[in-house]
Amino acid sequence: MVYSSQPETGLTKKVTIQTLKKLKHQREKFVTVALYDAPMAAMAERCGIEVVLVGDSLGMTVLGYDSTIPVTMEQMIYHIEAVARGNRQSLIVSDLPFMTYATPEQAMVNATRVMQAGAHMVKIEGGRWLAPTVTMLSERGIPVCAHIGLTPQSVYKFGGFRVQGRTPESAAILREDALILEGAGADIVLLEGVPAELASQITASLHIPTIGIGAGKDTDAQVLVINDILGLTERPPKFSKNFLKETGEIKGALQRYAEEVKTGVFPADEHIFT
């Protein structure tokens, strides 16, 4: 089977980091989906989804683990290659899995592997301690998405999947982390599981785009996991929405999600942490 990347109503040219920066500048929202295989990647392209994330969430959504921690480089590469075969136009972001970027040198080696597998940007989880790593990757031509807030690889340190930045002190740390990571060369900051007001302040303080999940309406983009969009998750998180229930077919679900993000309908109040 050939997974056609011929756009129908979707993307007509390649999305780059410049495209995303321009959209932020024009105050136009863009759309991200975490997905893991060629047919979904092709569908995302046809639905005009600007960014696809090959998330290490695949450990939970595809492989059945109860966290992202067991995910390996080999598993990531297998899925990045599949996604890259199915989609020629979206910007493909790949997670680096747990402990594969504990030092800048280790990050270089592993980021090289995912870029050679077809990713256009790497995503790494953590705050200011990652600044030297971000600079090292960025100076060598590897774009970086810095993921802060509820970083799932730290689930055991947090004691569960808990909203971060709820106290004035922890909110201040996240605001500073975002600025430090931008200064270090990050191209995107992804905010997960933080109060909407904090995400809004961080988004306004940065020149680079923010992508939010469980981070309110005001981030420059939203990301959802494909399993949540399609109602495959047994206990869906508060910030997610089953779009398939409304539309009855997969393409319609992705199109509705994209439309609702772009028009500011999603996330609604019920999906937001205050």
Ligand code: KIV
């Ligand atoms: O791994 C992933 O899919 C993610 C998103 C949920 C942001 O990190």
